[in-house]
Amino acid sequence: METLYSVGNLWNVHENGAMTQKTKVKCWLELKQAGNDRFKAGQYGEATHFYSQAINQLKKDSPKNVEDLSVLHSNRAASYLKDGNCAECLKDCNVSLELVPFNIKSLLRRAAACEAQERYRRAYVDYKTALQIDANIAAAHDGTNRMSKALAEADGPTWREKLPPIPTVPLAVREKMGRRCAATSQQNGATQSHKPAPSEEDVRRGRALKEDGNALVKRGEHAKAVDKYTQSLRHDPAQAATFTNRALCYLSLRQFHDAIRDCDEALNIDGANVKALYRRAQAHKELKDMKACMDDLRKLLEVEPTNTAGIKLLRELQKK
Template sequence: MAPKRKRSASEWKQAGNESFKHGQYGQAAGYYTEAIKIFEKSGLKNPEEQSILFSNRAACYLKDGICSECIKDCSSALDLIPFGIKPLLRRAAAYEALERYQLAYVDYKTVLQVDFNLQAAHDGVNRMAKALIEKDGTEWRKKLPLIPSVPLSNQTRWEMTPEYNLTDTDTKKNIPLREQNGVLPLHKVPTEGEIQRAKALKEEGNEWVKKKNYREAIDKYSESLKFNNQESATYTNRALCYLSLNQHQEAVKDCTEALKLDTKNVKAFYRRALALKELKDFASSLADLKQLLEVEPDNTAVQKLFQDVQKLMK
């Protein structure tokens, strides 16, 4: 009788995925463990695949309420592939369940650097901010651990597949957000001709804004940025259009780009604060407004918005 063939790591992983789909989380965790053991025993190195296995097993532990093990596995996954959205979100959820709100806040904020469109991370930030205000008062930010700065190369979009919504069987699109927005890489130095072409397009956009035709203005500003993305005013102008059209996430992105170019850009801070308020990320909105008030303490519009956001957080 021929010996029974041993399963490969990918087969154990697939078995884990199937068990997870059917709500058999303990069994799925066991299958992922077998796959992890194969990598450990063989000495083979496949960081991405190993990170997925740890993250998938962490999802099982989280479902079963084994939060300490979930945190360990998420940390292992992130050691292999830094700034993975799923292990960050799962670790944040486990920290939150254990009432370790500061660490959960840091993970949720890190996720938003990777993909600002994730509502789960926005909701998590707001929950943690409220919990920390209740716990530590108005000085809660001073007690936070350092929030890591996510490199631009890691600011990528992950999309869930319908088949395995909660496990890492999806693929990562390695497209930086800056390139997704249709503008040039930051290091690209425009020629004099490109600068002049960008300026003309920006002025056309300004004319459309005066006519309140914001969509046409956005097109002009976007075209301008293809020629010169070193002009912070183009980003803040386009952000104003996005605000007018209630496209708040896009407005936040543009204001963030403007602040990378000009760290004291008043319009960028104010417009981003407005957009964050509409996105219900009140803690981040207040942070922007506080920085603005340090620069312009007598700005009544900023003072009023600050008070409005504070009321919404209560």
């Protein structure tokens, strides 16, 4: 078994110029581990100090090791965020994402820092970008919901038009990051399932089947449209619009429980989806669950306060 050096001894060996490549790796890795230990203990200032040393050491020893350097900047960003230093957190997240674009942890930490600074548009974009990579991230869903409400209050019903562009995550990146998330989940004993990102062919086929379903809806053939939307979702299951379209068909077919399930799925993907909230409210109304119906309408109007259909249905219920 190889002897593990203490952080102090490693630095002494380096200063004496007698450090092998293997020992160099141990040096920054142990500095990183020291930072991790301090972070877990809630000693964020000390964690920042050790991460900074690890970054400097790795830059000297392996400047082309961009993945590990990105992780170190992301870790230091987490320490800064815990200490309330959002400005430094943002700097580290930006460096991390320049080194390795679409690093999920860096996206989420940058979103949290932007949210703390009330830069809600930027935070919304980062949360939504993270969801492209892994649609199961609860923190990203919750963040998207909070930002949607805050932006609707600040900018009114046209808030989406004022957003910066949301970058499209390349398929190769989605697949790579998705595999990492799945591996991390297994290592941590997590039970949450992570579905692999659909291929470009699946996305193309799913879109074509969705369009076929839309054409059938226009002709009033809702049962046939349900079949097309179901086939579409087999190819591309992360499309909220396909779920809300199928929910519309279920409403027309008076399959209200199915409509609610589809709206739930759409809201798991996009917690601020107005169509899902409205159609779920309609289904609850038909099932005589007026409390659930009104709850959905209130949530809808928090996201889009001037939604005419939502206002009309809520007033109708209040009169009753």
